[in-house]
Amino acid sequence: MSEPLQNVFWLLLFPGLVFTLIIGLAASWIVRKVSALVQWRVGPPLYQPLVDIIKLTGKEILIPIQAQQTIFIMAPIVGLSSMILLSTLLWRIIIAPSEIFIGDVIVAIYLMIMPSLALILGSSASASPHAAIGAGREMKLVMGYELPMVLAFIVVIIKTGGQLGLASIAGYTPVFSISGFLAFLVSLLAIQAKLGFVPFDIAEAETELGSGVLMEYSGALLALWKIMQAMMLVAFPLFLVIMFLGGFGTTGAQLWAGIGKFVIVLVLVILIKNTNPRVRIDQAMKFFWVYCGLISAIAVALAIIGSLYGISWL
Amino acid sequence: MNNHELIRKLSAISDKLTGIEQKSEKRITLLCESANSFAVNKFLFEQLAARFCIATAIDSDKFFEIIYHYSYDQLGCVINLKVFVRDRQKPAVESITPFLPAAEWIEREIHDLYGIDFLNHPRMRRLILADDWPQGVYPMRKEAKQ
Amino acid sequence: MSWKIWSLKKSPWVFHVNVGACNNCDIEIVNCLTPKFDVERFGIKLVGSPRHADALLVTGVGTRQAAVRLREVYRQTAKPCVVFLIGACPCGTGIFHTGYHVEGPVDKILKDEDPNAIIAYVPGCPPKPEAIISGVVKALSVL
Numbered sequence: 001m002s003e004p005l006q007n008v009f010w011l012l013l014f015p016g017l018v019f020t021l022i023i024g025l026a027a028s029w030i031v032r033k034v035s036a037l038v039q040w041r042v043g044p045p046l047y048q049p050l051v052d053i054i055k056l057t058g059k060e061i062l063i064p065i066q067a068q069q070t071i072f073i074m075a076p077i078v079g080l081s082s083m084i085l086l087s088t089l090l091w092r093i094i095i096a097p098s099e100i101f102i103g104d105v106i107v108a109i110y111l112m113i114m115p116s117l118a119l120i121l122g123s124s125a126s127a128s129p130h131a132a133i134g135a136g137r138e139m140k141l142v143m144g145y146e147l148p149m150v151l152a153f154i155v156v157i158i159k160t161g162g163q164l165g166l167a168s169i170a171g172y173t174p175v176f177s178i179s180g181f182l183a184f185l186v187s188l189l190a191i192q193a194k195l196g197f198v199p200f201d202i203a204e205a206e207t208e209l210g211s212g213v214l215m216e217y218s219g220a221l222l223a224l225w226k227i228m229q230a231m232m233l234v235a236f237p238l239f240l241v242i243m244f245l246g247g248f249g250t251t252g253a254q255l256w257a258g259i260g261k262f263v264i265v266l267v268l269v270i271l272i273k274n275t276n277p278r279v280r281i282d283q284a285m286k287f288f289w290v291y292c293g294l295i296s297a298i299a300v301a302l303a304i305i306g307s308l309y310g311i312s313w314l
Numbered sequence: 315m316n317n318h319e320l321i322r323k324l325s326a327i328s329d330k331l332t333g334i335e336q337k338s339e340k341r342i343t344l345l346c347e348s349a350n351s352f353a354v355n356k357f358l359f360e361q362l363a364a365r366f367c368i369a370t371a372i373d374s375d376k377f378f379e380i381i382y383h384y385s386y387d388q389l390g391c392v393i394n395l396k397v398f399v400r401d402r403q404k405p406a407v408e409s410i411t412p413f414l415p416a417a418e419w420i421e422r423e424i425h426d427l428y429g430i431d432f433l434n435h436p437r438m439r440r441l442i443l444a445d446d447w448p449q450g451v452y453p454m455r456k457e458a459k460q
Numbered sequence: 461m462s463w464k465i466w467s468l469k470k471s472p473w474v475f476h477v478n479v480g481a482c483n484n485c486d487i488e489i490v491n492c493l494t495p496k497f498d499v500e501r502f503g504i505k506l507v508g509s510p511r512h513a514d515a516l517l518v519t520g521v522g523t524r525q526a527a528v529r530l531r532e533v534y535r536q537t538a539k540p541c542v543v544f545l546i547g548a549c550p551c552g553t554g555i556f557h558t559g560y561h562v563e564g565p566v567d568k569i570l571k572d573e574d575p576n577a578i579i580a581y582v583p584g585c586p587p588k589p590e591a592i593i594s595g596v597v598k599a600l601s602v603l
Contacts, residue, residue: 036495036500039495041496041501042498042501043498043500043501044500044501044503045501047470048470048503051467051470051503052471052503054467055468055471055514058463059464059538060539062511062536205508211509212508214512215511218512219538443561444524445525
């Protein structure tokens with residue numbers, strides 16, 4: 001098969017868009033079902049997230065007259081394409097670890113910011129005061145959690161002895177050391193904010209009286225946002241599994257261990273989601289800058305000391 | 315202080331009232347004409363230090379009544395001040411908002427629904443009727459009942 | 461039955477509009493959406509914007525001021541959509557039919573805007589949450 005055709009196959013079918021979307025819809029069903037069971041109720045049937053997206057594609061698309069039309073339509077497409085790239089990258093590293101390129105950690109971190117940026121762009125182009133407030137709060141939230149998260153990933157790079165390729169990082173399990181454990185906690189909370197789950201869903205459901213950032217979107221454009229969020233639910237925990245928990249195998253026991261690790265991260269996210277109320281934006285910023293920043297700075301210091309003196313459990 | 319003291323204090327302004335009725339132990343009704351409404355309200359709010367609760371307007375066939383409800387918290391006693399507005403063509407009474415800002419909205423509502431003009435009201439605007447409601451139609455008046 | 465209507469039946473997202481209600485029906489609607497009655501098993505979810513909604517839950521008698529806003533909200537709801545009138549007031553103005561502020565029963569207001577509006581009636585004063593769920597499910601099953 002020729003090179004471009006193979007790339008298109010990887011990006012769009014397996015393991016890119018369609019494959020990740022199917023797993024993402026299953027993961028979002030797991031989120032809703034576990035939340036329902038925690039609240040002693042039954043919850044939606046298995047096909048519910050799929051039917052939501054099908055229904056959204058069948059509705060008409062309403063665009064406000066004063067909205068910036070090009071950016072309004074392009075923003076979900078930009079967010080979705082960054083998630084397609086990220087998920088293809090992560091799955092290809094798992095499936096074919098020999099085809100690495102040095103520095104794909106940096107590309108992955110870069111791609112992880114894109115969905116939030118697309119959200120900010122799309123809501124700013126909406127010409128609505130609710131969306132503008134939502135955009136402002138999303139911007140502040142991103143400025144809050146990015147620094148502690150990047151510091152946490154630097155801890156991993158130090159612990160693995162300076163490796164910058166995801167496939168080689170996947171061989172180590174930094175979570176079993178003190179600095180790695182602290183870094184895992186910080187990045188778990190940052191992932192919670194990235195996914196837009198309580199307690200940090202300040203941007204989207206923030207004005208439950210208005211739906212915040214996605215207020216003016218309807219129909220197929222809203223379906224694109226929902227698809228992007230479903231894929232985020234796969235890609236981000238997968239990234240955490242590769243960085244901290246020792247990767248995802250492809251055969252036999254390794255595969256089952258990988259799936260188990262993914263499910264553990266997902267369940268942690270769901271439990272934090274179901275046991276906390278939503279926080280205000282100033283509380284969230286203080287939390288990320290002061291507490292998480294401090295913890296990840298301590299983790300970096302411990303990791304440097306550990307690698308200098310050869311103490312592996314530090 | 316008990317009820318008798320309160321009645322004694324109220325008789326300080328009895329020259330402006332046309333009647334004082336004690337309906338029950340916790341309820342005193344004062345009657346007065348629209349010309350004296352401002353002075354009596356000022357007395358009740360400032361000298362007696364009663365707490366203003368709300369005002370009510372009634373269309374009794376031959377005249378309008380505005381009832382100001384005050385609460386005398388020391389005794390748990392309610393003082394109702396009934397003001398009779400006799401002129402049905404151009405009903406007017408002096409607004410008490412200048413010294414009692416809490417009355418601003420209820421006077422706007424009474425004006426919307428009954429058409430009673432409140433003189434010297436600082437911000438008389440439509441309050442509860444719809445934006446496209448025709449001017450001059452006062453829905454709570456008896457003749458508007460059709 | 462087209463796939464659009466089928467998927468709308470399986471996943472109706474609701475938006476709540478109050479056009480002059482005494483708030484009794486609003487409280488019952490909010491009760492209905494709590495975990496005790498678990499409407500998520502029907503796919504029903506409360507959304508914050510009419511553009512995301514498939515079903516409008518309208519309460520209230522339809523006052524003159526609110527009629528203008530209701531027409532605007534109906535225009536902003538992405539079609540195809542269903543309107544549920546919850547309570548006796550929007551179904552036929554209830555006890556307020558001689559009120560000076562009443563513009564008319566809500567279905568008259570909506571049919572002025574869109575003669576083909578799909579409207580379902582859930583009477584009661586207020587209808588219990590079980591009645592609201594039963595009305596919504598019955599209406600969706602005959603769509």
